[in-house]
Amino acid sequence: MIKVKVPATTANMGPGFDSIGMALSLYNIVYAEEIERGLEIIIQDGNPHIPKDERNLIYKTIEHFYKVINKPIPGMRIVQQDSIPHTRGLGSSAACIVAGLHIANAMSQSFFSKEELVQMAAQLEGHPDNTTPALLGGMTIGAMNEEDMKYVKVRVPENIHFAVMIPDFTLSTELARSVLPKEVSLKDAVFNASRAGLLAASMITGDVENLSLAMEDCLHEPYRSKLIPHMDEILKTAKIHGAKGAYLSGAGPTLIAVVKNVVAFRREMVEYLAGLENNWQVQMLQVDNEGAKVWINEELRY
Ligand SMILES: Nc1ncnc2c1ncn2[C@@H]1O[C@H](COP(=O)(O)OP(=O)(O)O)[C@@H](O)[C@H]1O
Numbered sequence: 001m002i003k004v005k006v007p008a009t010t011a012n013m014g015p016g017f018d019s020i021g022m023a024l025s026l027y028n029i030v031y032a033e034e035i036e037r038g039l040e041i042i043i044q045d046g047n048p049h050i051p052k053d054e055r056n057l058i059y060k061t062i063e064h065f066y067k068v069i070n071k072p073i074p075g076m077r078i079v080q081q082d083s084i085p086h087t088r089g090l091g092s093s094a095a096c097i098v099a100g101l102h103i104a105n106a107m108s109q110s111f112f113s114k115e116e117l118v119q120m121a122a123q124l125e126g127h128p129d130n131t132t133p134a135l136l137g138g139m140t141i142g143a144m145n146e147e148d149m150k151y152v153k154v155r156v157p158e159n160i161h162f163a164v165m166i167p168d169f170t171l172s173t174e175l176a177r178s179v180l181p182k183e184v185s186l187k188d189a190v191f192n193a194s195r196a197g198l199l200a201a202s203m204i205t206g207d208v209e210n211l212s213l214a215m216e217d218c219l220h221e222p223y224r225s226k227l228i229p230h231m232d233e234i235l236k237t238a239k240i241h242g243a244k245g246a247y248l249s250g251a252g253p254t255l256i257a258v259v260k261n262v263v264a265f266r267r268e269m270v271e272y273l274a275g276l277e278n279n280w281q282v283q284m285l286q287v288d289n290e291g292a293k294v295w296i297n298e299e300l301r302y
């Protein structure tokens with residue numbers, strides 16, 4: 001039996017579009033084992049939106065891996081315990097890709113290194129800001145071309161708290177990318193480049209006082225805010241209630257605030273969000289600095 005535990009991820013973190021992302025302490029757990037033939041997928045929370053056939057993203061990733069290694073895919077049973085809300089900007093699709101790669105690697109006894117899986121995952125997702133932190137933990141800053149992805153992993157202090165505000169509606173990454181402009185001005189490019197650099201450096205030094213400025217973005221958030229009712233108002237209110245920085249997580253619609261005073265912030269935001277539509281829920285999470293974990297027959301492998 002193979003068991004894989006994969007963290008949720010928050011991509012972009014404001015200005016780091018398609019580059020910066022961080023793993024969060026919220027997990028999907030997937031069990032997989034070979035069976036004589038066919039495919040059985042069991043979704044333990046019974047979520048009707050997750051496909052239980054060959055269209056399932058974990059299975060599609062496993063199928064891709066077997067094609068790469070040029071071996072026939074065996075019959076298998078997959079059991080999913082999902083806690084990462086899907087299509088909400090918390091890297092549920094990246095978590096499937098990472099789980100699928102780890103399962104296929106173990107099941108086929110291919111022994112690809114973690115580094116090779118990092119590269120494969122980034123190519124499959126098309127941007128490295130969810131899959132890299134999901135595999136390695138911490139915050140990662142990545143850049144890719146057609147062949148390769150280079151990155152740096154930063155361990156984030158565990159006493160920084162992330163208030164994760166999740167509404168009751170979904171927003172697919174595909175749709176949220178379709179509203180982005182094809183070209184941007186030099187002014188906007190400079191705005192983001194300066195803040196992305198400041199964000200990376202501030203997370204390395206733990207200088208959270210920089211985050212209010214360092215988490216600003218003008219490449220994707222202004223366009224996506226039209227798809228997310230009250231987004232700008234919620235981000236502003238989070239700062240009024242003491243957030244050090246606040247941003248749209250991934251392609252949205254989840255919003256995240258970096259906070260120090262966890263109890264007071266949560267109380268005030270829960271009260272404020274209760275007055276809006278879309279049933280916003282607040283979860284207080286931390287960084288996951290370890291990334292995905294794999295057990296084979298209950299023995300932790302990596
Ligand atoms: N646990 C899961 N099992 C199988 N497929 C999943 C799971 N979670 C997400 N997916 C697939 O990923 C899609 C969401 O991906 P995406 O739009 O990128 O949103 P997210 O921000 O959650 O990654 C879902 O529509 C579904 O097809």
Ligand SMILES: N[C@@H](CCOP(=O)(O)O)C(=O)O
Pocket residue numbers: 009011012017018019088089090091092093094127129130173176177220249250251252
């Ligand atoms: N850089 C991507 C990140 C998408 O993250 P997800 O968690 O929404 O899948 C983007 O902004 O499109």
